[in-house]
Amino acid sequence: MIAGALHALSDAGTTSTGEAVLFWCLAPIMVLAGIGLLVVKKAVHAALLVITIMISLAILYIAQGAVFLGMVQVVVYTGAVMMLFLFVLMLVGVDGSDSLVETIRGQRWIALLAGIGLACVLVGVIATAVYDAKGFAPEAVNNNPQGIAEILFGQYVFAFEVVGALLVTAALGALVLTHRQRLVPRVGQKERADARVAAGATLTPLPAPGVYARHNAMDVPALGPDGRPLDSSVPRVLRIRGQEADAQEFAARIDRVLAGGSVVAGKQFGNPDSPETAPTEENQ
């Protein structure tokens, strides 16, 4: 009932004051956003400005009694189309900003002139035309979706079916257009593993650095089962920087151990035949 009063036109074809206030609030925002579309650099900002215009348009539709169309505007345009735009912006790269360098000489001024000329022609035609505005009856506004459905599924039902076919075609077309044919066979986990084995690379994880119980700093190479230092155990960054400890030092010590010249924790390594005299010395 309130909606009916808001949409009602006076006998002279003018709108209610509330609608005029709404219009004069929204129209400058929309025009400013439209001008912003011409000047912003980033495509994301342009998308946000277009979303502003579309939501304002939805409000204007509802103010004009096209309740169903206002809702469709929000759902289809703001919700689906502009999100699709943002999604493609994400694919293309958000920083894909427009270059403001003119490639065609004078294109900017010619385009502005053409735009202003078009606006003058359109506004001139509209301003001089005389309308006999009838407006909707209040019950027509309150039953707006039913009224649209009667026309859509009555008079225009065939066009509605054709539009359905168009949507299916567009979806298929988008699938075909964005489908990329594979030029090289897919390299999965199995192919990668096979390639590593064929190349003779290390299959196990690399040994951790450090000689435990002696020196476990990151720059000390681990010792292999043969007592030789393993260069690959030191992190690559340290090796490239030349910050790894001298492997030779630790190799020399292990050589001494193997030769039986060192006593560790009461045991003499490398020479099982030697007498058990060492523990007493160590315990003192």
Next chain:
Amino acid sequence: MSLSHYLVLAAILFSLGATTVLLRRNAIIVFMGVELMLNATNLTLVTFSRIHGDLTGQVMAFFVMVVAAAEVVVGLSIIVAIFRTRRSASVDDVNLLKN
């Protein structure tokens, strides 16, 4: 306020959209200009529907929206396909037919 204010607003928005198409070189922003023109047309249709007191104009606007949705899907996939081959979304770079 008379209803022709809505029509003037739609005309201004349509011109802004057309200028965007002429002025900008990023294909996605150009496409947004096309969308703005379609939206301005919809506002005209809705306003004329109210002027005539006939819902057919709103049905037309509804059809425009559906066709625009289909058009956006195809157009954006073309932009993505061009971006894949040319690594650019600028309309200046699509010049294979030149010369």
